[in-house]
Amino acid sequence: MRVVQWVVAVAGELWFAVAVLAAWWILSSGSTSFYFPPLSEIWARFRELWLFEQVPTDVWPSLRNFSPAIALSCLIGIPLGVLLGSLRTLQQIVSPVLSFGWALPKLALLPAFIAIAGIGDGMKVAFIVAGAIWPILLGARDGVRAVDPALRDMARSYRLGRAATIFKVLLPAAAPQIFAGIRTSLAIGLVLMIVGEMLVASSGLGYFVLQAQQSYALVDMWAGALLIGLLGYLINLLFSTLERVVLRWHFARRALHAG
Amino acid sequence: MDESELSRSGKVNPMTNTMDAVVSGQDSASAEPDIVPAADHVAFTYHTTAGDRPIPGDITFEIGRGEFVSLVGPSGIGKTTLLRVLSGLMRPTAGEVRLDGQRVTEPPRQLALVLQDYSRSLLPRYTIEKNVALPLSAAKVNRRDVRERTATALAAVGLAADVDKYPWQLSGGMQQRVAIARACLPAGDFGHGRTVCVRRRPDPVRPRGPGPAPPPRVRHDGPAGDARH
Numbered sequence: 096m097r098v099v100q101w102v103v104a105v106a107g108e109l110w111f112a113v114a115v116l117a118a119w120w121i122l123s124s125g126s127t128s129f130y131f132p133p134l135s136e137i138w139a140r141f142r143e144l145w146l147f148e149q150v151p152t153d154v155w156p157s158l159r160n161f162s163p164a165i166a167l168s169c170l171i172g173i174p175l176g177v178l179l180g181s182l183r184t185l186q187q188i189v190s191p192v193l194s195f196g197w198a199l200p201k202l203a204l205l206p207a208f209i210a211i212a213g214i215g216d217g218m219k220v221a222f223i224v225a226g227a228i229w230p231i232l233l234g235a236r237d238g239v240r241a242v243d244p245a246l247r248d249m250a251r252s253y254r255l256g257r258a259a260t261i262f263k264v265l266l267p268a269a270a271p272q273i274f275a276g277i278r279t280s281l282a283i284g285l286v287l288m289i290v291g292e293m294l295v296a297s298s299g300l301g302y303f304v305l306q307a308q309q310s311y312a313l314v315d316m317w318a319g320a321l322l323i324g325l326l327g328y329l330i331n332l333l334f335s336t337l338e339r340v341v342l343r344w345h346f347a348r349r350a351l352h353a354g
Numbered sequence: 355m356d357e358s359e360l361s362r363s364g365k366v367n368p369m370t371n372t373m374d375a376v377v378s379g380q381d382s383a384s385a386e387p388d389i390v391p392a393a394d395h396v397a398f399t400y401h402t403t404a405g406d407r408p409i410p411g412d413i414t415f416e417i418g419r420g421e422f423v424s425l426v427g428p429s430g431i432g433k434t435t436l437l438r439v440l441s442g443l444m445r446p447t448a449g450e451v452r453l454d455g456q457r458v459t460e461p462p463r464q465l466a467l468v469l470q471d472y473s474r475s476l477l478p479r480y481t482i483e484k485n486v487a488l489p490l491s492a493a494k495v496n497r498r499d500v501r502e503r504t505a506t507a508l509a510a511v512g513l514a515a516d517v518d519k520y521p522w523q524l525s526g527g528m529q530q531r532v533a534i535a536r537a538c539l540p541a542g543d544f545g546h547g548r549t550v551c552v553r554r555r556p557d558p559v560r561p562r563g564p565g566p567a568p569p570p571r572v573r574h575d576g577p578a579g580d581a582r583h
Contacts, residue, residue: 243471243474243475245469245471245474245475246474246475246477248438248443248467248469248475249469249475251443251460251461252441252442252443252461252465252466252467252469253461253488253489253492253536254460254461254463254489254492254493255488255489255492256492259488259491259492263477263480263488264477267477267478267479344478344479344520345478345479347520347522348478348520348522351522351523352522
């Protein structure tokens with residue numbers, strides 16, 4: 096029974112995507128355009144490249160920069176956000192700087208990053224962090240600021256202490272917003288990863304796609320773009336699953352109140 | 355206080371529909387000192403952008419052992435504010451709050467607070483058992499004691515069967531009983547009658563034995579509510 100439900104759910108989620116792919120496949124099948132090769136050709140190339148010959152040379156370098164950058168963004172962004180959310184004066188002082196940092200297009204910083212940190216992996220990680228940290232930091236800050244005053248009173252009147260207040264009261268209450276921040280950070284991080292690789296790298300997916308385009312291997316280029324899209328989708332899917340597990344209480348409660 | 359009144363009585367009115375309460379209990383370690391909450395010319399003023407808004411000020415009283423005090427007044431008069439000041443959650447803008455002669459600046463250890471927003475003061479991520487156990491765990495009580503005392507407290511408020519449920523799965527009244535169980539737990543133990551509990555009409559909780567100083571209460575149903583009971 097559960098299997099049937101699961102199949103129905105997955106089908107409900109994917110039927111449109113499948114329809115789009117089918118339309119693309121059929122409409123492009125007779126294409127002789129150099130720029131828009133048939134999907135069947137792209138797919139054939141996709142399998143050659145990504146299952147799994149080029150994975151160590153192009154996919155792995157990308158993920159090797161992306162994953163630690165996101166982890167680092169969480170490790171710095173969450174504590175900083177909690178701190179800012181707890182100390183109103185501090186938050187008022189630094190808030191203009193935060194807004195500026197958040198609004199500044201991170202691409203504008205890439206030349207500075209290259210000048211300071213060179214073109215190694217360390218620079219690419221730092222560059223992704225510089226862009227991905229903001230939504231996490233701001234999510235944690237806003238989440239902590241929005242914690243119900245009744246919960247704060249409770250923590251104080253029972254003398255829970257700083258550690259218990261942070262880990263048992265503030266962080267869980269702010270968790271939904273922190274997770275929303277991480278979700279945005281994943282998207283931003285992916286963009287910065289690709290751009291960084293396009294401009295300064297000799298490996299990675301961004302490098303591969305640009306290189307393919309510049310050597311007129313447009314089928315390769317499309318295959319690379321397809322993989323990047325799928326990667327983003329899979330990362331999101333993975334993260335949603337994690338979110339559903341960690342915030343189970345949150346979703347259960349919300350479902351109850353909605354129903 | 356001009357419009358609110360502080361009424362005292364020697365016994366607990368079982369029919370009171372209490373919303374907020376300060377429960378002072380005795381720490382089982384301390385031998386026999388009376389817990390005497392006192393207010394000395396206490397006043398509190400909210401400074402808002404719309405101007406200063408004082409609650410009726412210059413409040414002075416002392417509550418002795420075994421006394422039960424209700425605080426009655428129309429809404430907006432500052433009953434909850436006064437309770438927050440008395441419990442140490444807010445500093446009075448004038449005067450002094452004392453407990454056993456000690457000036458209150460932070461919520462004191464011997465005090466338990468059941469806030470009006472009882473349902474919002476429970477942690478949605480934890481089962482009610484963990485919610486009730488939280489203050490004890492934070493006070494570094496050993497784990498076996500925590501479990502035992504939590505179970506007793508939840509049984510005393512009639513929630514023994516619901517220990518594994520989450521607050522948001524319970525009705526408002528049940529959530530209030532969870533908050534009460536949590537408030538009563540650190541102060542004393544249910545089995546030997548050192549605890550004062552707050553009662554609510556539909557599902558009375560019985561304090562056992564002669565408790566220490568009963569709680570001053572804020573009643574949100576006002577004097578009219580008195581006539582009903």
